[in-house]
Amino acid sequence: MDFDVVIIGCGVVGADCAYELAKYDLRLCVLEASNDVANGTTKANSAIVHAGYDPLPGTKMARLNVRGTAMMGELCRKLDVLYRNNGSLVLSLSEQDDAVLHSLYEQGLANDVPGLELLDREQTLALEPKLSPAVRGALFAPSAGIVNPWELCLALAETAVRNGAELRLSAPVTAIERTAGGFCLSTPQGPVTARYVVNCAGTCSDRIAAMAGDRSFTIRPTRGEYYLLDKSEGTRVDRVIFQCPTPAGKGVLVTPTVHGNLLVGPNAVPAGPDDTANTPAGMDFVRASALRAVPGISFRDNVRNFAGVRANSDREDFILEESAAAPGFIHAAGIKSPGLSAAPAIGPEVLELLRQAGLSLKQKETYIDSRRRVRFHELSDEEKNALIREDPRWGRVICRCETVTEGEIVACLHGPIPPVSVNGVKRRVGAGMGRCQGGFCGPRVQEIIARELGIDPTQVLMDWEGTWILCGETKGGTAL
Amino acid sequence: MTEHELVVIGGGPAGLAAALAAWEQGVRDILILERDNQAGGILNQCIHNGFGLHRFREELTGPEYAGRFIDLLRNTDIQIRTDTMVLDLTRDRVLHTVSPQHGCEAIQAGAVVLAMGCRERTRGAISIPGARCSGIFTAGAAQRFLNMEGYMVGKRVVILGSGDIGLIMARRMTLEGAKVLACVELMPYSGGLTRNIVQCLNDFDIPLYLSHTVTDIRGKDRLEQVVVSRVDENRRPIPGTEMVFDCDTLMLSVGLLPENELSRQAGIEIDPRTNGPVVWENRETDLPGVFACGNVLHVHDLVDYVSAESEQAGIAAAAYLHGNRPEGGEIRLVNGNGVSYTVPQRLHRGAESLELFFRVRNVYRDAAIRVLDGEAQVARFRREHMAPGEMESIKLPKVLLDRVKGDTLTVEIEPVGGGVLRSEASPLGDAPNV
Numbered sequence: 001m002d003f004d005v006v007i008i009g010c011g012v013v014g015a016d017c018a019y020e021l022a023k024y025d026l027r028l029c030v031l032e033a034s035n036d037v038a039n040g041t042t043k044a045n046s047a048i049v050h051a052g053y054d055p056l057p058g059t060k061m062a063r064l065n066v067r068g069t070a071m072m073g074e075l076c077r078k079l080d081v082l083y084r085n086n087g088s089l090v091l092s093l094s095e096q097d098d099a100v101l102h103s104l105y106e107q108g109l110a111n112d113v114p115g116l117e118l119l120d121r122e123q124t125l126a127l128e129p130k131l132s133p134a135v136r137g138a139l140f141a142p143s144a145g146i147v148n149p150w151e152l153c154l155a156l157a158e159t160a161v162r163n164g165a166e167l168r169l170s171a172p173v174t175a176i177e178r179t180a181g182g183f184c185l186s187t188p189q190g191p192v193t194a195r196y197v198v199n200c201a202g203t204c205s206d207r208i209a210a211m212a213g214d215r216s217f218t219i220r221p222t223r224g225e226y227y228l229l230d231k232s233e234g235t236r237v238d239r240v241i242f243q244c245p246t247p248a249g250k251g252v253l254v255t256p257t258v259h260g261n262l263l264v265g266p267n268a269v270p271a272g273p274d275d276t277a278n279t280p281a282g283m284d285f286v287r288a289s290a291l292r293a294v295p296g297i298s299f300r301d302n303v304r305n306f307a308g309v310r311a312n313s314d315r316e317d318f319i320l321e322e323s324a325a326a327p328g329f330i331h332a333a334g335i336k337s338p339g340l341s342a343a344p345a346i347g348p349e350v351l352e353l354l355r356q357a358g359l360s361l362k363q364k365e366t367y368i369d370s371r372r373r374v375r376f377h378e379l380s381d382e383e384k385n386a387l388i389r390e391d392p393r394w395g396r397v398i399c400r401c402e403t404v405t406e407g408e409i410v411a412c413l414h415g416p417i418p419p420v421s422v423n424g425v426k427r428r429v430g431a432g433m434g435r436c437q438g439g440f441c442g443p444r445v446q447e448i449i450a451r452e453l454g455i456d457p458t459q460v461l462m463d464w465e466g467t468w469i470l471c472g473e474t475k476g477g478t479a480l
Numbered sequence: 481m482t483e484h485e486l487v488v489i490g491g492g493p494a495g496l497a498a499a500l501a502a503w504e505q506g507v508r509d510i511l512i513l514e515r516d517n518q519a520g521g522i523l524n525q526c527i528h529n530g531f532g533l534h535r536f537r538e539e540l541t542g543p544e545y546a547g548r549f550i551d552l553l554r555n556t557d558i559q560i561r562t563d564t565m566v567l568d569l570t571r572d573r574v575l576h577t578v579s580p581q582h583g584c585e586a587i588q589a590g591a592v593v594l595a596m597g598c599r600e601r602t603r604g605a606i607s608i609p610g611a612r613c614s615g616i617f618t619a620g621a622a623q624r625f626l627n628m629e630g631y632m633v634g635k636r637v638v639i640l641g642s643g644d645i646g647l648i649m650a651r652r653m654t655l656e657g658a659k660v661l662a663c664v665e666l667m668p669y670s671g672g673l674t675r676n677i678v679q680c681l682n683d684f685d686i687p688l689y690l691s692h693t694v695t696d697i698r699g700k701d702r703l704e705q706v707v708v709s710r711v712d713e714n715r716r717p718i719p720g721t722e723m724v725f726d727c728d729t730l731m732l733s734v735g736l737l738p739e740n741e742l743s744r745q746a747g748i749e750i751d752p753r754t755n756g757p758v759v760w761e762n763r764e765t766d767l768p769g770v771f772a773c774g775n776v777l778h779v780h781d782l783v784d785y786v787s788a789e790s791e792q793a794g795i796a797a798a799a800y801l802h803g804n805r806p807e808g809g810e811i812r813l814v815n816g817n818g819v820s821y822t823v824p825q826r827l828h829r830g831a832e833s834l835e836l837f838f839r840v841r842n843v844y845r846d847a848a849i850r851v852l853d854g855e856a857q858v859a860r861f862r863r864e865h866m867a868p869g870e871m872e873s874i875k876l877p878k879v880l881l882d883r884v885k886g887d888t889l890t891v892e893i894e895p896v897g898g899g900v901l902r903s904e905a906s907p908l909g910d911a912p913n914v
Contacts (some may be wrong), residue, residue, distance in 0.1 A: 130822035177882045228604070232744075277611040280695070280717075300553075304604035306612060381584040392580035397565035400515065401741075405578075437602040443625055457631060466701025469614055470631040471728075474656050478630035 001182055003027045003166075005354065006194035008185070008208055011042040012343045013199030013335050018160035018167075020347030021354075025362045028165040029194070030157070031129040031187060033172035033204070034464050036424045037417060038153035040202045042340070043225070043427065044276060044308025046253060046266065047149050048240055050338040051088060051115065051141030053108030054250060059317045062111045064342035064349060069143055070114075071344035075397040076446040079155035079371045081148055081259035087416050088144035088240035089119075089128065091293055092136040100244040101139045109140070113258035115142040132295050144240055148258050149340050150427045155371050158416040163367050167417060170465065173201075176211040182214070182328065196359055198350055199331045203273035203311045205319075205333035217334060220272045221309045222249075224266025225282035226386060227290075230301040230435050236294060239289075242295050250337065254297065259402075259433065263296065264290045266308070276307045303435050305402050312336045318357075320349055330354060359450050373428075374411065377403040398448070399441040401434020413452040420453070422446055423463040446470075481586045485509035485801055487575055489566050489742065490595035492521020493783050494774025494790040496549040498593045501794030503556045504556050507801055511587070512560040515726045519553075519560055520546035523621070523783065525627045528648055530675070534784035545783060555772045569746045573769055591769045591797040592741055592888055595759065595790065598736040598775040600645075606734055608640075612698025612706070617732040619645040623652070623851050632656055634729025638706050639663045640694050642670040642677070644781070646733020647809060651680035653731075660686045660724050666693045666715055669843050671735070673781060676694055683746045693717060697730065700726060706730050736779045743772070753821035754778040762796035762806060765788065778823050778837070780873050785837075806831070811884060816852070816892025820868070827881070827889070834876040838891060846897030849874055852890040858883065862896070 005021055007014045010032035018030050034040070049072050055061035065377045076083035092098045097289040101118060108116045125131060153258040161167050161170040162473060168189060175186040201208040206219040226295040249268040257263050267289075287299055313334030323329040330353050332346055339346075355361055376384065376394065387394040387407060394407030412419060412428040419425050422432065424443050431445050432438030438445070446469065450457040457478075458470045488495045491514030500508050518524065523531070523816065523835050524613045526542030533539060553560065561728065564579035573589045600618040617625075617633055623645065625631045635658050639646045640666040650660045663681055672679050681688050689708060695717045698708035711719035738756040740748075747757045747767045756777040757765040762769050773793035774786045796914040799805070808829035813822045813836070822838040861874050874891075 063685050068531040145881055212514045227607075261715055274700075277697075278607075281608060283607060299607075300605075302604050302607055303602075305607055305609075384578065385583040388580065389576075395578050395580035395583055396563055397515065397578060397664050400565065403565070403567065436599045437604055439602060439621045442621055443629060447629070457629070464701065467614035469633070470625065471634055472632050474630050474632055476630060 001193050002360065003192065003194040004030045005029070005196045005198060006069040006183075006192055007198045007200055009033075009200035009202055009205070010033060010037040010153070010157055010167065011040050011200065012038065012149060012156070013332050013346050014198070015153045015156035016343045016347035017198050017200060017332060017350045018165050019156040020351050022163040023363060023367050023465070025364055028160070029192060030160070030165060030167045031173055031185065031192065032167065032169050035170045035420050035461070036427070036464070036471055037157045037167070038150035038427065039464060041308055041311060042153045042384070043150045044306050045149060045310070045340060046255070046287065047146055047257060047263065048088070048253065048255065048341070049147050050153045050341040051081070051108065051116070051144040052111050052113045052338070052341070053104045053139070053141060054245060054338065055111065056316070057107060057110035060320055061318050061338065061342065062158055063322060064318065065338040066111050066113055068342040068345035071144075072145065072341070075344050076152065078149060078369055079159060080373050081152045081155050083147045084258055085143070085145040087142045087274050088242060089124065089138040089141060089157070089244040090244060091124070091131065091138050093132065093134055093242065094136070094293065095211070096283060097117045097244045098136060101137065104139050113141060113143065119290055122433060128239060128241065130295055130296055131241065136233050138468070146240065146255060146258050147340070152343070154417065154428065154436065159368065159371055161416045163364070166354050166427065170402030173208060173211065176208070178213070178328040188386055196328050196330065196357065198332060198354070200332045202335070203309050205311065205331065205427065209323065209331060209333065212323060212326040212329045214227050214323040214329065215236060217319055218237055218314045219273065219334065220312045220314060221271050221275070222312045223271035223275060223307050223309050224267050224268055224306065225278050225307045226263060226284070227286060227299065227302050227308065228257070228304045229262040229264065229297070229299070229438050230303050231260045233298055233301050234260040234275040235260055236297060241293055243289070252286055252347070254290050254294045259430065261303065262297070271309055273309060278305045280306050304437060310336045311339070318342070320346070321354065328357055330357065350383055374408060376405045376408055398444050399431035399434065402430045404429050404431040407446060409448050413449065418453070421461040421463045421467070422449065422469070425449060481574070481588050483588045484511040485590040486511070486593065486797055487587060487589035488512045488593040489575070489663070490514065490521065490597055490776070491516070491519035491560055491562070491566065492524055492595065492597050492774065493546060493549065493786050494597065494776070495593065495595035496553060497787040497790035498595055498771070498794035498797070499558050499775055500549065500552055500556070501791040502798040503558055505795055505798030505892070507798045508557065510558045512558060513564045513566055513575070514560060514562045516566045517562050519550055519562065525620075525624050526648070527627045528544055528652070531783050551881050554849060561815070566742060569742045571746055571767060583585055591771070591800050593793055593797055594765070594770065594772040594776050595774050596739045596742065596776045598738045598779055600732070601735040601737055603732060608694055608697060611699050613697070613699035613702055615703030615728050616697065616730045616732065619643070619649045622731055623649055626652060626656065633659065634658060634727075636661060636727040637729040637731055638694070638727050639731045639733060641665060641733035641735070642672050642688060643733035643735060644672040644676050647672045647676040647680040648730060649731055649733070650682060650686050654684045654686070659687060660684070661727055662687050662689055662708065664689045664692045664694060667691070669867060669869070673869065694730065695722065703728050703730055736775065738776045739780065740776060743776070746770070751821065751825055753815070754823060759823065760806065760827045760832050761824045762799070762830060763793035763824070764796055764800070764882065768785065769800055778821065781869070785871065810887065812888045812890050814890040816850070816890040818844070818893030819891050822891055831843050831878070831881055833878050834881060835873055836891065837871055837873045839868055839871055840866045840893055841868060844893060848894045848896050850892050850894050851876065852892065853884045854886045854888070858889065866893070
């Protein structure tokens, strides 16, 4: 056997499993189909840490949501991930909504959500003056927050790698075979054998399960579309603003992001597992819904639209269990919302499932449980100058909109999980995330990637495999 | 903290012209801060000709046009600091900068000229629906790849927007062997200069679809198709009019936005119509000692006009430093019928003369520009043709200005013969799909 445990999928769930398992003396491998971590649902969602009043009491979703949210602040502090505990409000805009708020409040108490409060109209508007004057009251949840989801995934995965886990990117699992005492997984990079497998394959987790002979669940991918607005809109609200949930989902929310932008969305429609296109109908719906809660949003200041696909399934709850059809094969599947909030608690849950399945766990004597990354724009002038004296590239601003320097880009290209694409750099340091959307810095980032990785600029991708940017040289050739 | 008499933010055509004009007025301590690694700004990637017809009576390329100013700069003691980003501008004119050579530095300026230029509107700014594949470029970014880096961005191209950069890139891509399938314009008229429509589209048989837009983007990895639909008079796509183009590249030329993040930080009043600072006739903003010129003030059609405007700003900054500050009450310029903005927006009573720049909201054939002091007409100018894509200007001599009694001057368009050709529409800063 090559490994004790192989984790399939390196979104935030797979990364948290790797982070927890890397604390133990195990031969551990993570297989990721894409050329980067966090490249599916993890990079395209509401980036909310939910308080935990939505899931039905008694479900794994309820338990892990509340626990994950309680763990989030400390985890993000240790691993240097942007997180803000800004609280959330569910608004009532009608008489029926008042009743929904009360039942959410009761449900939240049953789920042990801390600090819930029902606010009247005046209290609500005092907290958030730019809400619709039609607001009647709100459910305030002080434990809710916002996080940078792809950075959380990256930080967890980097920490696992620094503690000895092996990460194989561009390694989609194409077949799974039961062997004596374990599994053999086929990938384009060759076969991988393991005693235990953890299925964290997100929207593809039913297909992975089927490869192991388990057809006990089906993923029903559900797409959500978003607007990401300029930082000039980022202070329109301070908390996460929800409207009352409906059977279709938690509805359209309005929230600041940890980067200071305003995020608006999502809708919820069935889609293919990687269908992340925006639609006119979806965008119209999101806009109209958001304006009911926060009427002043200036959609003229939109920076980007995107869509993400949630790994909803044909079951009500998260699928966290050992496969009945394939012992030793653990599912962390159907992790729909509030999956990001629950993620810090899912790793320990999977660890327990592995222990119950017979994996013996011995803690490592040393474990690196911290991470630091330099965010240039947050430093004092003295700190900035110290970096620039050491390496002048720290003084060259590449991304004007987000003030990201060449030093940060070079550092991430030599980090534990180096990016291979322009968007991979964007997810690590923020270059290209701003209002010009890489119009100025894109070509420069591409040049730096090519230089640092020793590849031709035409080989640098926008994002996943196949997203080429340049098709060759001009007739005159390059300047060099 | 270091000190300089005049600090110019931006070493493109606006900043260079402003600095040179101030030098000629006797200012001897001038520092230009440029974020790129060389002066010249966006002109460096504009390798086509057609620059300088007004100013030099010659057809220069962009780098040649910039070179004329950079040569003049060499004969002065004006300092230019490249690779330098201004992070912050305070109300008392302290600039916080960062650069590889000097690290973080605070600079106290006696006067400041804002010349940061503009940026391109993106896919997000107009919320084009569709897939998130690669192959979607703003025209300027594509231009940089081709003209500065020497790389091609694709082989089969659709261009959305008929702004000048998009038109120039249609020709440029064609000359590099790409097939440009269509240029698609939301408005019923082109946003670019007529000469560019002729020389960049017509001469290469590239079809221009007016009143059309991109309604879908398809492609799993790289762009594979775009869907183009006709739009109605409210700019909404008309179902059933879809055309599908097989292409690997979509180039966006959908407008430019002045880059005023520093101005906003400093609390300078911004005109929502230009997205640039509100200025007096000498291009001074509402923050005394801070001037603005070029595309950071309003988006110009021709660099020749940028140079002229920037010289005004440089001269005014020099006068400010020499203690000669304009006096007299305020006359506000009001946008009347058919006018989308004016620059300047304010005028000192007693000003020597006024050259007023503005854009019209419609295409007009045979119309008049009227300037009104309350109800009373101060001046009237006939024009055979006006269009939103072409900046208009009028000159009001002192003798007329001195007659103004009220505290506003209204500029309006009066259709005379052919009248309004197109429906009401604003060419700038509008998000058509939102």
